[in-house]
Amino acid sequence: MSLGTNIQFYRKQKNMTQEDLAEFMNVSRQTVSKWESDTAFPETDKLITLSDYFGCTLDELIKGSAEENFTEDAAGYDKEMNSFTSAICLGTAIVLAGVTTLLFTVVLGLDETIAAAIFMLFVTVGTAIFIVSGIRHDNYVKENPNIKPFYSVEQIKAFRNKFPAVIAGGTVLVLFGVIALMVMQSFVDKVVPDVMTEESFDALCAAVLLLCVTVAAPMFIYGGMQYAKYDIEEYNKENNPDKPFADRLMSAISGGIMLAATIVLFIMGFCFNNWELCWIGYPIGGVLIGIVNCIFGAVKK
Known part of the structure; x- marks a missing residue:
């Protein structure tokens, strides 16, 4: 031509x-x-x-x-990845909103059984979204393990320019929550015990922080998943039937860590009635997954 x-x-x-x-x-x-x-x-x-x-x-x-x-998106890759990203962001937000709501029920002094039921309702909805979207995405990947690159340089650059703003927005929200927590703690002597109990005040402080995290977490997930979406070469490598054993083992360990974090959440909540701190397993799990990735990355090199 x-x-x-x-x-x-x-x-x-x-x-x-x-x-x-x-x-x-x-x-x-x-x-x-x-x-x-x-x-x-x-x-x-x-x-x-x-x-x-x-x-x-x-x-x-x-x-x-x-x-x-010119290559069209014949497999509907972009639509699938956008849909999967939205589902994971929504499911995460709902689960975190459940923990946040649980903390607010402590502040309001609601019955523990009712509080636990409300929390489980959020978790049930979030889990259902994870399961449905996960199965659908897994089926899509099995049917389309290899995608021919079709994104233009302009499209990739446009998102790469937007990506820092998304991550910065989530970071600012988390820091805002930390600042709010510090400010609230400075009023502890004026609030406890005249206005509320120490337990209720601590739950309120944690709820405010977690509320910011609830909004920020989907932003981080959206940024990360969309960033990965444009790396079609990595998608093809990740879903290669001949994927190295080390990569499959790393994925299995990471999944096991998050499953363990969920088990810890339920044990601390239902067995020890420590709903205020039961969510701590998730950030710890995230750190452990990061360590696992670093170790396996070093081994592969």
Whole structure:
């Protein structure tokens, strides 16, 4: 295909008219028309701008075949990954909201049985979302273990630019919760025991912090899962039937750690009635998973 044909193809893929592209390139519509009919050749700086905008290399733009190189998302990968990300974010938010609600029931002095029932309702809904979305995603991966890359350089760059803001937003929320906790603790002598018991005040402080974490955690998950979504090469490697034993073992250990954290939550809550601290197993589990990943990463190298 010629340069002009490639420019026309990429322009139409972006649903742009010749006038739209001309305005973007700061040239006349007639100039774009001449480019596409191969009666004029863009200057070097214009070619660089076009290749960056269309998400292709200069060689692909000038000498390649844009139509042959263009790959559609035939497997519905983007839709599946967005749906799976949303489900995991929602399930996490619901479970954390359950723990937060449990802490607030302590503040309000509700009956322990009712509080536990409310908490289990949140956990049940969150778990159901995890199970359904997990099974569906697993089926999708089995049916589509290998995806041909289709994201343009422009799409990847756009998310990479948004990613820091998402992570920074979650971090700020967690820090805000820590600050709120510190401020509240400074009033402990004025609140306890005149306004509420020490146990209720501690639960309120923990609830405020966990409320911030409840909002921040889905942001971290969204950022991480969406970041991984664009790394199709890693997706293909991860789901390769011949995946190395070390990788499979690492995944199994990580899953076991989080299962253990869930067991600890129920034991501390129902057996020892320590609902205020039972959620601590999850951040500890996250740290342990990080250590496991570092160890296996070092071994593989």
